[in-house]
Amino acid sequence: MSEIKVGTITTLKVERKIDTGYVLTNGKVEVLLHINEADGDLDVNQEVDVFIYQDKKGQTIATMSIPDIHLNTYGWAEVVDSVRNLGVFVDIGIQKEILVSKDDLPLLEGVWPKAGDELFVTLESDKRGRLLAKPVTEEIIEQERDRAQPSMLHQQTSGRVYRSTKVGSFIITEEGFRGFVHHTERKTEPRLGQWIEGRIIAVKDDGTINVSMRPIKTEGIEEDAEAILNYLKSNNGSVSLTDKSNPEEIRNTFNISKASFKRAIGKLLKENKVVQKNGETILQDES
Template identity: 25%
Template structure:
């Protein structure tokens, strides 16, 4: 049976001038319009398609992928408002996604970007959005997550401890202020790492990998930046967290650890302000080897 609002693997049944029809199980035959039919498609082929409803409420398939699917949450832009039904969001498909008035945590306006959760309305069997996020996030103990795993994050809002974030579109996690080092915006998308899994389905998060997994790639990045800038950079221990995050995509704590590692290896020197590259072979007359 085809799953509304998600990706499906469906068989090709037959072709018509409008497109090809796919087997949708209990949903019957579902049209894949010609503009989405992959070249060379044959009867009995199995295609991966997204199933939703067109402007006339008929089930239709597409090989395009929306920005978010049923059961997921993501930042979406408000493109129009109808005073009779609600707002419409751009989710990457020709037909915009309805955000009914009753599902708005607060009033939205054209041009706003809102954190929306996508679901199937039980009464109408239509795909709709809601900005009442918390009650729709998965609160079961996370399965498939592990400490150190890189994950996609969307910032929900700030708390006294840090920033709440949606993890991989389904679960909630917390980025502690000590692991951020810069101001984040609601709706901001970024990569992070799971640091701990807590009872109740919540995750502790960080914007940086831990230990050498974090420092080693960052030292390489700093050396590459030095090379690109002729051996000198204006960044050092005193640079602002915001500038470090913007230029190196890491926290100030991680940046300082990487600078310390490079300094101990005698790869850089501090120029106050900034840093400069050091050629170890010139300064020692020996082939340089990294510290054990």
Template identity: 25%
Template sequence: MEIGKTQQLKVSEKNSSGYILVDEHDWKAFLPKIFVHDEMDEGDEIEVFVYQDDGKLKATTEKPNAEVGEFAVMSCVQSLPSGAFMDWGIIKDLFIPYTQQKLKILEGKRYLVYIYIDEKTGLITGTTKFKRNPQYVDLPFKKGDKVNLIIMGESELGWNVVINKQYIGLIYASDVFKKLYPLSEETGYIKTIREDGKIDVSLQPQGYENNDEFQTIILKKLEQNYGLLYLSDKSTPEEIKDELQMSKKNFKKAIGGLYKDKKIEILEDKIRLL
């Protein structure tokens, strides 16, 4: 049975308070009746998340914010000298020992948390201490893939990010064309997977094949501004960044395509929607 993971289990017994679920190795977890909408019989299968509570394995149909091996932003519901309890989306709170807190966790505040199984205790545990820009092997994506990001924080090189809740990557400062906020979520694109296993990410798609997205942004902006946008080839990168959150290079590619398709007119200091 995969502790801290969502999985398919089978009903082996039922009683007045709930169901005993088993996996293929006959490991057991208890599912309280409150989490089941329809009555189940022995042999029925159900998808549940398995966690620990008072030394026993329990199951829930609730969806946690993250599973073992993943990151998530969580709020602290109780802070004690021994550690902090975090709301991770299920009935049971996640415990972060004091020794696994990068900074003292305060009640009511939000933090980026990584979930793992503690080797000494065997318990599902959280931590706010994690390695920056680790080296990976056998990554499940390739250059150009669209990914979900959690913004971690700013560094000397740019912004550290969590990719698809599992991997840490970096957005270089030169690739940031909008205001970023720690713990916020963004859409990103894999820019480079380096030989050392580190991951570089961009907030914008790369290359001409992704030009449609930039064209769509510009067309929407033109419609919002009554068909006029006071940007042109002569505009500075900062002006384009502030207005459209894209690089000057991508802006020039996009308006070139829109002009070719006769969707806009390029004037000396502005572009006009046709």
């Protein structure tokens, strides 16, 4: 072997010691192991296992701090920074942070990961030898996931979002299940890499699960009613919606289904907090 490939773990021999560290070799190619990247003192001709990557100057170097994530191996990496129009940077356990390109992130930057979120990624190298972190594919998820049992229906679960779409959010749960949160089962769209909690509302024959982030119905009615009241109070006491309105108009305004809207409005009407007339829901004068 003559090539030393970035993103891989390889065994090299200490060729010589220099002021800044050690020169390692595979017999044909030399690479620097900086003294800060070495685990203690090394001897000439000693063999060491190292991870290969490019430093910020573009120089190929070695480290004895072996990350869990490398070429063709997936793992969780914490997001440390986000750069508009570029992507996010993740920490894989080496001194250099690795870019997840914007091309591999949602179009809407509002659901990009924030610092502290985690992404399930592997590493790839470009033609210039730079490492990039690539989010997990559905193919890998399908190979690696566990199967949920029917008895788990209605249980609480939690996990991280690994893919975000208009239709909904896909998660990997703590137990290793593949879960799906339909857009109607969430109040707001969670970020890619965000940790979420919910309850299992369906276990499919293939062992995947559907998850709801919405509260159970009785709690949801209270929450939706409160949201409608707050909206009315901040919008001159009225909204051009009733329980006869178009479902899409209701969702665009309150991000809830028509059925949820009707339940919440029914509660408010019963409590004499609102009235409906001329196609509007109107806040009652509390005085």
